[in-house]
Amino acid sequence: MEIASKYDPRSVEEKWYQFWIDKRLFHSEPDQRVPYTVVIPPPNVTGVLHMGHMLNNTIQDVLVRRARMQGKNACWVPGTDHASIATEAKVVKMLADKGIDKRSLSRDEFMKHAWEWKEQYGGIILKQLRRLGASCDWDRTAFTMDEVRYESVIRVFVDLYNKGLIYRGVRMVNWDPQALTAVSDEEVIYKETRGKLFYLRYHVEGEDKYIVVATTRPETIMGDTAVCVHPDDERYQWLKGKRVIVPGIGRAVPVIMDEYVDREFGTGALKITPAHDINDYNLGMKYGLESIDIFADNGTLNDNGGKYVGMDRFACRKQIIKDLEEAGLVEKVEDYTNKVGHSERTDAVIEPKLSAQWFMRMDGIAKKALQVVEDDTIRFHPAKFKNTYRHWLENIKDWCISRQLWWGQRIPAWYLDIDGRVEIIVALNEEEAKKTAAEKYNYTGTLRQDEDVLDTWFSSWLWPISLFDGIRNPGNPEIKYYYPTADLITAPDIIFFWVARMIMAGEEYMHDIPFRNVYFTGIVRDKLGRKMSKQLGNSPDPIELIEKYGADGVRMGMLLTAPAGNDLPFDEAICEQGRNFSNKLWNALRLVSGWQTGDIEQNAENAVSIQWMEQRMAQVLEEIERDFDQYRLSEALMAAYKLAWDDFCSCYLEIVKPAHGTPLDRETYQATLSIFSRLMLILHPFMPFVTEEIWHTLQTIGKTDQQADFLNANYSIMNQRMPASVLYDQRLLDQFDTAREIIAGVRNIRNTRGLSPKEPLAVHIRNSELRVQHLESIIRKLGNVSEITPVEEAPAGALQFIVGTAECYVPMSQNVDKGEELKKLQDDLKYHEGFLRSVIAKLSNEKFVSGAPAAVVEKERNKQRDAETKIAALKKQIDNLGS
RNA sequence: GGGAGUAUAGCUCAGCUGGUUCAGAGCGCCUGCCUUACAAGCAGGAGGUCACUGGUUCGAUCCCUGUUACUCCCACCA
Numbered sequence: 028m029e030i031a032s033k034y035d036p037r038s039v040e041e042k043w044y045q046f047w048i049d050k051r052l053f054h055s056e057p058d059q060r061v062p063y064t065v066v067i068p069p070p071n072v073t074g075v076l077h078m079g080h081m082l083n084n085t086i087q088d089v090l091v092r093r094a095r096m097q098g099k100n101a102c103w104v105p106g107t108d109h110a111s112i113a114t115e116a117k118v119v120k121m122l123a124d125k126g127i128d129k130r131s132l133s134r135d136e137f138m139k140h141a142w143e144w145k146e147q148y149g150g151i152i153l154k155q156l157r158r159l160g161a162s163c164d165w166d167r168t169a170f171t172m173d174e175v176r177y178e179s180v181i182r183v184f185v186d187l188y189n190k191g192l193i194y195r196g197v198r199m200v201n202w203d204p205q206a207l208t209a210v211s212d213e214e215v216i217y218k219e220t221r222g223k224l225f226y227l228r229y230h231v232e233g234e235d236k237y238i239v240v241a242t243t244r245p246e247t248i249m250g251d252t253a254v255c256v257h258p259d260d261e262r263y264q265w266l267k268g269k270r271v272i273v274p275g276i277g278r279a280v281p282v283i284m285d286e287y288v289d290r291e292f293g294t295g296a297l298k299i300t301p302a303h304d305i306n307d308y309n310l311g312m313k314y315g316l317e318s319i320d321i322f323a324d325n326g327t328l329n330d331n332g333g334k335y336v337g338m339d340r341f342a343c344r345k346q347i348i349k350d351l352e353e354a355g356l357v358e359k360v361e362d363y364t365n366k367v368g369h370s371e372r373t374d375a376v377i378e379p380k381l382s383a384q385w386f387m388r389m390d391g392i393a394k395k396a397l398q399v400v401e402d403d404t405i406r407f408h409p410a411k412f413k414n415t416y417r418h419w420l421e422n423i424k425d426w427c428i429s430r431q432l433w434w435g436q437r438i439p440a441w442y443l444d445i446d447g448r449v450e451i452i453v454a455l456n457e458e459e460a461k462k463t464a465a466e467k468y469n470y471t472g473t474l475r476q477d478e479d480v481l482d483t484w485f486s487s488w489l490w491p492i493s494l495f496d497g498i499r500n501p502g503n504p505e506i507k508y509y510y511p512t513a514d515l516i517t518a519p520d521i522i523f524f525w526v527a528r529m530i531m532a533g534e535e536y537m538h539d540i541p542f543r544n545v546y547f548t549g550i551v552r553d554k555l556g557r558k559m560s561k562q563l564g565n566s567p568d569p570i571e572l573i574e575k576y577g578a579d580g581v582r583m584g585m586l587l588t589a590p591a592g593n594d595l596p597f598d599e600a601i602c603e604q605g606r607n608f609s610n611k612l613w614n615a616l617r618l619v620s621g622w623q624t625g626d627i628e629q630n631a632e633n634a635v636s637i638q639w640m641e642q643r644m645a646q647v648l649e650e651i652e653r654d655f656d657q658y659r660l661s662e663a664l665m666a667a668y669k670l671a672w673d674d675f676c677s678c679y680l681e682i683v684k685p686a687h688g689t690p691l692d693r694e695t696y697q698a699t700l701s702i703f704s705r706l707m708l709i710l711h712p713f714m715p716f717v718t719e720e721i722w723h724t725l726q727t728i729g730k731t732d733q734q735a736d737f738l739n740a741n742y743s744i745m746n747q748r749m750p751a752s753v754l755y756d757q758r759l760l761d762q763f764d765t766a767r768e769i770i771a772g773v774r775n776i777r778n779t780r781g782l783s784p785k786e787p788l789a790v791h792i793r794n795s796e797l798r799v800q801h802l803e804s805i806i807r808k809l810g811n812v813s814e815i816t817p818v819e820e821a822p823a824g825a826l827q828f829i830v831g832t833a834e835c836y837v838p839m840s841q842n843v844d845k846g847e848e849l850k851k852l853q854d855d856l857k858y859h860e861g862f863l864r865s866v867i868a869k870l871s872n873e874k875f876v877s878g879a880p881a882a883v884v885e886k887e888r889n890k891q892r893d894a895e896t897k898i899a900a901l902k903k904q905i906d907n908l909g910s
Numbered sequence: 911g912g913g914a915g916u917a918u919a920g921c922u923c924a925g926c927u928g929g930u931u932c933a934g935a936g937c938g939c940c941u942g943c944c945u946u947a948c949a950a951g952c953a954g955g956a957g958g959u960c961a962c963u964g965g966u967u968c969g970a971u972c973c974c975u976g977u978u979a980c981u982c983c984c985a986c987c988a
Contacts, residue, residue, distance in 0.1 A: 032948065217985090224988085242988060255988095289987055297988055306986045365988085379986095414914055415983055422984075519982085554921090556981090587936075588922065594981080596922070604937070607950040614948035621947075662924070665936065680947085687946065771954080777942095778954040784945060831931095862930075869929090874968035883929055890931075 030620065034613035036577025036606075040716045044157055052745050053162045055102035057508035063094035063101045064512040066491050067163065068525065069108035069171060072149040073117050078551040078559055078585075078597060079518060080152065081159065081569045085582045086548060087516045088161050089660060092712040094513070095162070096749035102509055103162060104494050106169035107150055111435040111483045112206050112372040118144050118434065134433050134478075141434050155570060160578050160715045162745070169494055171486040172436065179498035180436045180486045181455060183536070188440075188453040192388045193428070195440075195451065199308045200384055200427055201368065204326030204340075205375035208431035209384050211482060212424060213523050215377050217366040224363035225348060226294065228356045229254055229271040232279045238263070238271065239358045241293025243365060244303075245351070246343040248273050249332055250319040251280055253299040255310060258284040260295050273298075274356040275347065276333065283314050305379050318381065326378060340378070385429035385438060385479070393420045396530040399540050405530065408546045408658045412519060419523050428482045435480030442475045443468065488528035491541040498536060506537075515542040518550060546658050549594040556596055572602055579714035580605030586664050586713060608668060609717045612710075615676050616721045618684070619699060620728060625690030632804040633695040636682045639763045640702055643674050646760060648752035651709065664713050671706050678767070682805055700725050705750045719744045765830060766802040772828040773810040776837050780826070787813035791822055791836040793900075821907045829855075832896045834904065849908050856901045863894040 047053060065087055070080060087103060095101035118141045119129050129137060153168065169176060187193045200209040225245045230237040240254060251273045256263040263282075270279040280299075287310060288297050301311025301318040311318055323329040326340050335343045351357045368377035397420040399405050400413055407413050429438060441452045441460040445468055452467075454460035457474065464470040492498055497506035511533070517526060526545060533541035552558055559566035572581045583605030588595040647670040654663035683699060685691045704725045707718040722744040727735035773788060782788070790812050799806070803815050818836070821827070825836035826848065869875050870887055 030947090033950075034948095240988090244988080287987090292987060299988095304986080304988080306988080309986085366985095411915065418913070418984065522983095550982095593916090593923085598922085598937095601922090601937075603950075607948095610950050611948065614951085616947085618947035659924090662935095665924095668936085676947090677952085684947090775954055779941095781942075784943080784953075865930075869969075872968055875929090876968085878968055879929070886929080886931095893931080 030613075030617045032614065032617065034577075034610045034717065036579060036609065036716060037574075039720045040158075040160070040578050043716055043719045044160065047162070047743065047745065048165070050743065051166075052743055053103070053164050054166050055100055055164050057504055058100055060098065060100040062509055062513075063091070063099035064509040065091055065101075065103045065514055065516070066494055066512055067103065067105045068515075068517045068521070069106045069169075069487060069490065070152045071110040071113055072107035072145055072152075072170065073110060073114050074107075074152050076152050076155040076159075076569045077566055078569060079548075080156075081581065082548050082551055082585045082595070083516055083518065084156055084159055084161050085585045086546065086660060087514075088159070088582075088715070089586070089712045090514055090516070091162055092715060092745065093655065093749065095745060096708065096711065096747060098748060101162075102164055102167075104167045104169065105153055105156070105161070105163035105165060106167075106490075106494070107153065107171070108483060108487055109145075109170065109172040109435060111430055111432050111480060112203075112208065112210070114141070114145070115432045115434040116206060116373065137433050158570060158573050158578060159582065162715070167494070171483065171490075175496055175499065176486060176489070176493045177436055179489055179493040179496075180481060181439050182498055183489060183532075184436075184439055184481065184485075185453055185455055187387065187535075192392070193385060193453075194388070195383060195385050197381060197383045198386070198427070199305045199379050199381055201370075202324070202378045202380035202382070203370040203373055203375050204322075204324065204378050205373040206370065206432070207324050209380075209382060209427055209429065210370055210372070210377070211427045211484075214371040215368040216371050217368050219364055220367040221362065221364050222367070224293065224361045226358035226360070227274050227298075227351065228358055229274060229296075229298075231266070232270040232272055234269075238266065238296050239294045240296045240298045242298055243363060244300075244344070245347050246328075246335075246340050247300045247303045247321065248298065248347070249276055249328070249335070250300040250302050250321045251276075251278075251298050252301060252311065252316045252319060253280050253283050253314065255283050255285050255288050255297045255299050256295060257286060257288040257290045259286075260288075260290050262295065275351050275354060281316075283310070283316075285310060285313070302381060303379055308379070308381070320381065322378060322380070326375075384427050385440075385477075385481075386425040387428050389423045389425050392531045392535060393423045395534045396420060396527055399530060399534070405540050405542065406544045408544060412522060412545075412547055415519070416522060416527060420527065426482075428485050429477075429479040430482055431478070432480050435483065436486060438477040438479050438481060440477040442477070443470050443472065445470060484524050484528060487525055488532045489536070491529060492532060492536055501536075510537060511540050512542045514544045514546055516546045516548060519547045520550070522547070544658070551597050552594055554596050554598040556594075559597075567597075567599055572599065576602040576606040577609055577716070579609050579717045580607075583608060583664065583668075583714060586661050588661070605714075608672070609714065611672055611676060612707075612717055612721060615671075615680060615703065616724055618680060619703060620724060622685065622696060623690040624693045624696045627690065627692045629692040629694045630804070631801065632808065633683050633692065635759075635801055636679055636805065637695065637698045637702070639759055640674065640679045642755040642759050643763075644670065644702065644705065644750070645753045645755040647674075648709070648750060649755075652752055667706075667709050667713065671710065675702070675706060678809075681809060700728060707744060708747050708749055711744050715745075722747075762799055762802060765797055766799050766806050768830045769799070769806050769835060770810040772830060772835055773806075773812060773837060775828070776826050780839075784811055787811050788837050789814045789816070791816050791818040791825070791838070793818050793821060793834040793836065797831060797833045821904055823907065827852075827904055829897065829900065832893055832900065834900045845908055849905065852901055852905050852908070856898065856905065859894055859898050859901065863891065863898060866891045866894060 067087065068083065091101045091103045121144060122129060122140060156163065184193065201212065201215045203210050222243055224241050224243055226239050226241050227245060228237040229240055254271050256266065266282045269282050271282055272279055287306065288295065299307045299310055299316060301307045301316050302320040319331055321328055321331040322340060328335045328338050328343055330336060335346065338346065348357065369375065370377055397417060400407065400416055439453060439455060441454065441457065443450050443452065443464055450468060452460045452463045454463055460474055464474060489498060491510065491512050492506065495506040495509050496503055497510060529541045533539055550558060553565040557563060557565060580602050584602035587604065588597060588601055647666050650666045651663045654666065683691065683695050704722055707722040711718040723739055726738050730738065773790060777784060788811065792815065806812055806815060821834065822836050822838050825838040827834060827836050829835065866887055870891060876884055
């Protein structure tokens, strides 16, 4: 059969993914096997695949595929998140592009547009995941706003409200003036921003004096209702009980004294704007100050804005300073850098704003959520994130869960006006609400539903439960079987948003943890260490990478640079390594599939090589298992990589490879196919496509077409059992290493001497304690060695090297440069003598001999013996050369 | 301002409970090879005062002090 010398991933990947789908190999149903459940961190339904997803989903797929091959019932549930703010913003923009103003639409009309948009453009990301090879159970694809999930959210809201854990209140919230909604504390990103610090003059009422107040936000002076200084500040004692005039506005406000003020900052005097700053708000409460809200929802000045009404807050800042400067009320202006809150979703500058919102109480539930992580019921990998997690939960504040948007689960609260007061009814639906209204208040009029929707995280925190319908149907067979899930793979930046809250929901609704392990991936950065972002344009398109290197290549590239929890500087070049590896495996297949077998007896070198390769595989499997236990995926992959490339291809195949045109014995051939197949199994979780392709080819070698068709149509590598480590013989492995050292020694001589690999060389070994007689034929073959003979005396005119304590000599037909050889030997001698000295020093140290454990001392003695033998050998060689 | 983490070859990182056969890996680099599986390859090789400083110890890359540099998280300093 003719196979191309370059592996072409494209057709292979498409073929096998379709095969897996057709055979429904990703689908899971509860059965007798041990479940292995993973829920995908749902990406935004509007999103497209970026490198972070690539990494995250590659890791999930590796774990899921491995679990499946270990005989577990693997279920990886995919889905998307409705992402209210982001999606609503996109829909609004789409409508605006069509000339439709959102405000001209009714809620229902808007939702219709949004759903249409979602159906048309949403979920691209899930399709892209297939290119990566993700083995998700697509039949279970969910959406945080589909029927089951929507209803689950509503039920949970009602339940928590009835338990008294959800309440409505007027609070200072983070207002996003662009999205026109409140956002939670976690959704505010504080960024270093270069601004100015303005020093403004506040004249004292009725006197010819003024004090200077520093502020970064002069546009808020219309909302000033006090000026505050520190009670112990001697500079301002005279102000006690006085009133000052807000510059440019003319309003007189009291001077209050509170220890909150930092005397060192600015002038030590602070203006108080209770409506627009959380601290000022608190002081306002404390001193009963008036609160004047001067901003409209969109960040422009409202009717309280005097002559600046309608102006944007930032335009107003400029204008007001200009006006105050003209009025001589600005003392000075300094450059100033501070942290300004920005909206995570829209990047608009957050405006603290008083408004009525829904909150969820966090104190009680947070304690339980902390406990299960503290006691390692849930394990974090790496564990350092426990600190972050603890700190947040110990300082947690109530969660603002309402959003002033339409796209999302509408808050199931209804208002009714009775006798001038407003009552709230929280119910599963309007009918229930009406019933309650009638029963409780004897009210039969119309009810007004709350306009707001819930925070998106208020649906995704239920994800591991709601995916199996565990909220609506507690105790159903699916939730019982699949919950708790096994591993959660996510980025550390959503540890609070999502991970912590899922743990809370698990405690509240399942009385159990939602997952056993959390693997925090690093953040993918570019090779300069910058975060990948659209603005910088430094994020490669994953699909293009797949086109270029193959999905297997990209997966390997991701995994090789991704130790858990460390940020990974991603360099496209590393995908090349993955592609090259695919190609290497492919060419090994080409080699093996081209071999002919014949009725010949297996020779000794093949027999022992097979033994060795089996032992080596067992040894590496042990390493890989250990790595997986510790979630060290890149190490596991590297171990498998070296096993395949260095041991299997460079060593094993080279040994058993028959000379061109000659056949191989059947026994060795079968063993080779078997080993190769198992290698594919080991690599399959990492590189699903190329391994499936090669595995199938290997299975069909020597079969009739009919048998091959049957195999190809009915079997998949995915369902094969992952090889497990077995006991192995360390001695054989060590002996092989020695043989390889001798081979390397010979090759080295060849290389440095410029000798052709085709010219056979003889090797004489002196003082040999080496037990490599049974490996001699291998040394002959790989080193192109004509003879290996033990000698008593070092032969003249030979080059030498040392393996362990054995002296190896390679006689040269051409002249040997004695000086050069001598120098090499003397350098070597010097090193070993130094080494010996340090060992002897240690051994003659009474404290060491008595203090160190016996085994360590014994080890040192061995070192001494070895070093002495080696030194003796070197001296002899030097003597020989000299004579 | 508080807290956490990291500093090991040119790059990215391993080094488990302290013991020079642990100073390692991959990539990169250098040299020589188109040896009929693979130049996306083969063979060989060279790179490191384990950030700096003191200490504990018979002995420290590994433990402790401090310094420096970088990263991340949290926080209401106008």
